Every structure is written in structure tokens, then in C-alpha cells.
Amino acid sequence: MITLKAARVLHVETGAIEEPGLVTVDGDRITGGAGGAGRAGEGEVLDLGDVTLLPGLMDMEVNLLMGGRGETAVLSPVQDDPPLRMLRAVGNARRTLRSGFTTVRNLGLFVKTGGYLLDVALAKAIDAGWIDGPRIVPAGHAITPTGGHLDPTMFAAYAPGIMPLTLEEGIANGVDEVRKAVRYQIKHGAQLIKVCASGGVMSHTGTPGAQHYSDEELRAIVDEAHRRGLKVAAHTHGADAVRGAVEAGIDCIEHGFLLDDETIELMVERGTFLVPTTALIEGMDLSRAAPELQAKAAEIFPQARTVVAKAVKAGVKIAVGTDAPAIPHGRGAQELITLVERGMTPLEVLRAATVNAAELIGVDDRGRLAEGLLADVIAVPGNPLEDISVMADVMFVMKGGKVFRGGPS
Structure with a gap:
């Protein structure tokens, strides 16, 4: 004792x-x-x-298999094999734990793995005591349409044939394929499902708010996950895309940078969580990004800074998420600090990182x-x-x- x-x-x-x-x-x-x-x-x-x-704090959006020491944005996606990514993730997990985050959701791999769910393996290694790290709720591969924001070949605008990806790695189109992709993640240990429901600031094609999956596809993803007792989190920016996700039954919206009042009211009505990831607005290094992406960020980020206060005032359930490595691994406290700057009280922020997060992942033991x-x-x-x-x-x-x-x- x-x-x-x-x-x-x-x-x-x-x-x-x-x-x-x-x-x-x-x-x-x-x-x-x-x-x-x-x-x-x-x-x-x-x-x-x-x-x-x-x-202990909880981070509801982290990607331990991305970022960290030695990773480069251009070469790592095509040079780093799964063993190297796992070794780098060991350091990321240790830094995350030592910064006070004892539970995280690893929210959707979007790297080539040959179909292996690396976050599931990382969680098992931590639970076995082989390495130090937080408790991980793994999502496996993010489910995304071809060319969607979470398609790994999109970020570097790879030419056709470079780094081919499979349905097992989350690239799924149409109702039959998205059902199979969800089933594959569940079969191999995913404890929740991550879906790409809209574009993003770093998407090379289309607007950040555009809905990527059809309503029918989103409903199929939710149906497969919910029947198996898993929740669904969705990368979503635009108000229309958020409404589509919420109406399809998705449990949690990640980012939500372009939420409007009507959509916020719908989230309150449905009890949908928001993980704002707001610190990345100041934390992302866009100095080397393409000019069109920098222009997109300059348009979107000012709007995003106003979302948290409106959502909290309306009664949306908020949980803390950093989107690390958008915020470097081990520096997750910056999200808490920024949420206070956005208008939340310190107590509201600490609840968002503890009791609210526990509710989101459906546990009552922490x-x-x-x-x-x-x-x-x-x-x-x-x-x-x-x-x-x-x-x-x-x-x-x-x-x-x-x-x-x-x-x-």
C-alpha cells in the first residue's frame, strides 16, 4: 500500500x-x-x-505512430516500414505518459502498414508492461474514401501507383467496402472506429468543409460499429458535413472548425461530443506548406478560434484532444492552456480531460x-x-x- x-x-x-x-x-x-x-x-x-x-489526463485524439524524433513529412511515408514506426512510437508513448496523459485514443492510422493495426500492437505491449505508455484505445486504420483527407497518399500528392493502399488499410468506397473495412478493424482489435467525413485544411483537393462520404456510407459505418458496441469518431470540419455525421449517428466530432449555430444545436440535441483540437491552430508549422494550403489555413483558422466558446455556451460536451503530432508528443498541456484562452474555465478544461473523456470512451474506472x-x-x-x-x-x-x-x- x-x-x-x-x-x-x-x-x-x-x-x-x-x-x-x-x-x-x-x-x-x-x-x-x-x-x-x-x-x-x-x-x-x-x-x-x-x-x-x-x-491522470486523457487525450482523445492522438496518433502515436506518427511524428516523433526522426520523422520527416516528405520521406517517412514511403521510407519508414512498420517496425521503424513502432520503435518511434515507443518514444512517443513514453513522452505522452510522462506529461501526465494516462489514457489516450489513438485515433486512426493513416500510414501504410500492410494491414497490420500497429496501434493495437502498441496497446498490447504497454498493457503487458514491456514498454511505458498510456492506456490506448485503438481505432486501427481510419476509414476514408480514395483521395479523402485521411488517405495517406493525399498529403504529399503522390502520383498514381506510389504507395498503393488496400481496403484493409482503410481505403474504402461504397457501402459494401466501408462495411468490410469496419469489420476488418474490429476483427483485429480496434476498440472504436475513426472515419474521414470531410476535407481538411491540409487536403490538396476540395474545400475543408466538403462532406467526403455519402449519407448512406456514413450510416453503414455507424451501423457496423454500433452493432458491435463500438463508437465512431469523425474527422469533420464543415457545418454541413458535421450535420451529416451527427444525423448518421456518429458519436464524436473531431475538430469541427467550421461549426455554425444550427449544427451546434443539433450536437447538443443528440449528445454528440466535440474534440476541438484547437491548439494546433497556433502550433502547426505551415512554413513549408504549399501556398494554397497556407491560404486555406489563413481563411479557416480565424473562424475556428471562435467555435469552442460557442459550443461550450450552447452545452456541447467537450473532450480534450491534441491531434498530436500536430502538437508535439509530450506537450499535450498546450491544448488545455489554449482551451482556457478560447473561453473555457480551468475547471471545465480539466473535466474535459478527465470525467468527460471517460464518458466519451465509455468507462467508469478512471x-x-x-x-x-x-x-x-x-x-x-x-x-x-x-x-x-x-x-x-x-x-x-x-x-x-x-x-x-x-x-x-
Whole structure:
């Protein structure tokens, strides 16, 4: 048994701060609750000093198999084989965990793998304790039409025949193919489905808001996933495309940079989550992007900065997602900081990264510091309700009762 002792503990579900903060842990679970419910004295006491304890954070949009040290935007898609990508992902996973994110959704591979679901394999390796990393909810390959925003050959505008891709790698057209693509991901371990429902800022053809799949195709994807108990997340920007996705039954909209009031109201009515990924607007390096893509970003990003405040005011459920490596792996706190700059309160942001995220992935064993829950605990200096920037200085990380940062030397 371990007792974590700190100056204070934050209950994200209520916003209450208790002083001093004590959390008792036995095995991989919290056994003594948090705050005044904890009792020091039995087992080891780990005194963390003048810090705030809070639940491990969750990133609802990350791509651990992309980005990281040594990757290049032009050559890596055609030079890096699956083993190399996996080795690079080991570092990405470790940096993510050490930054305080103990659970992530790996939201859709869009790299050539020969049909292997690399994020499923990475999740298994982490769960087995072979490598350090967050708990991963893997989506397998993103389902996208030929030439869609998540077609890997689109970003570099490859000529025909370069890097051929298969249905198993997510390239699917028509109702029969999208059903088969979803079934393939589920067969090999995907725990949710990611779909490309619209264009994007970095799409070489078409407008960012254009709907990529037909309504019939979107409904087929949702039907296949929901019948198997999986949720569906959709890369979507344009208001019309978001409406199509929401009406098809998609559970979560990623980005939503061009949402209008009518679409926001529909999301509230249907209970559809929004993962805004808003920090990438400032964080993406577009200096080497094609002039037409830079022009597109200059048009879209100012509109996107206004979406979060409108969605929160209307009552849309918000969950935190970084879209790393759009934000470098290990720097996910920037999304929390930017969400506050967009108009959310620090407590709203912390809930979006904990209890809201737990609801989105359909789990009740994490997201709070309470007896019986997984011992996913982090510590930051100061009070994050007063200064959200302290979330960039995570000093202690425990996942499942094991310390990965800030333990005894």
C-alpha cells in the first residue's frame, strides 16, 4: 500500500480542493479515496510536497505512430516500414505518459502498414508492461474514401501507383467496402472506429468543409460499429458535413472548425461530443506548406478560434484532444492552456480531460480520484484552477499504481 501525500487534492467532478491531500493506493486501485478520506500511516508514504493531486489526463485524439524524433513529412511515408514506426512510437508513448496523459485514443492510422493495426500492437505491449505508455484505445486504420483527407497518399500528392493502399488499410468506397473495412478493424482489435467525413485544411483537393462520404456510407459505418458496441469518431470540419455525421449517428466530432449555430444545436440535441483540437491552430508549422494550403489555413483558422466558446455556451460536451503530432508528443498541456484562452474555465478544461473523456470512451474506472477507481494520479505545482499553465509542469505520474515520474530516487 502507498499513501500519496500532497499539499492539496483536486476533485475535478465538483471543483473542490481539499487541503492537505492524501490518496491511498493498493495495487492498481485507489483504496482510500482522496483528500480527507485518505489516511497515512499504513504502508509507504510518498510525500510529494507543495503540489496538487488530480486524476491522470486523457487525450482523445492522438496518433502515436506518427511524428516523433526522426520523422520527416516528405520521406517517412514511403521510407519508414512498420517496425521503424513502432520503435518511434515507443518514444512517443513514453513522452505522452510522462506529461501526465494516462489514457489516450489513438485515433486512426493513416500510414501504410500492410494491414497490420500497429496501434493495437502498441496497446498490447504497454498493457503487458514491456514498454511505458498510456492506456490506448485503438481505432486501427481510419476509414476514408480514395483521395479523402485521411488517405495517406493525399498529403504529399503522390502520383498514381506510389504507395498503393488496400481496403484493409482503410481505403474504402461504397457501402459494401466501408462495411468490410469496419469489420476488418474490429476483427483485429480496434476498440472504436475513426472515419474521414470531410476535407481538411491540409487536403490538396476540395474545400475543408466538403462532406467526403455519402449519407448512406456514413450510416453503414455507424451501423457496423454500433452493432458491435463500438463508437465512431469523425474527422469533420464543415457545418454541413458535421450535420451529416451527427444525423448518421456518429458519436464524436473531431475538430469541427467550421461549426455554425444550427449544427451546434443539433450536437447538443443528440449528445454528440466535440474534440476541438484547437491548439494546433497556433502550433502547426505551415512554413513549408504549399501556398494554397497556407491560404486555406489563413481563411479557416480565424473562424475556428471562435467555435469552442460557442459550443461550450450552447452545452456541447467537450473532450480534450491534441491531434498530436500536430502538437508535439509530450506537450499535450498546450491544448488545455489554449482551451482556457478560447473561453473555457480551468475547471471545465480539466473535466474535459478527465470525467468527460471517460464518458466519451465509455468507462467508469478512471477520470476521478475515488475509491475503487484505477490509481491514475498526477501532480502539478500550484493550483491549476488559478493558473492552468501549471499543467505543463507535471511533476509526478502514477498509472495503475506504478510510478512513472517523480517517484523516490
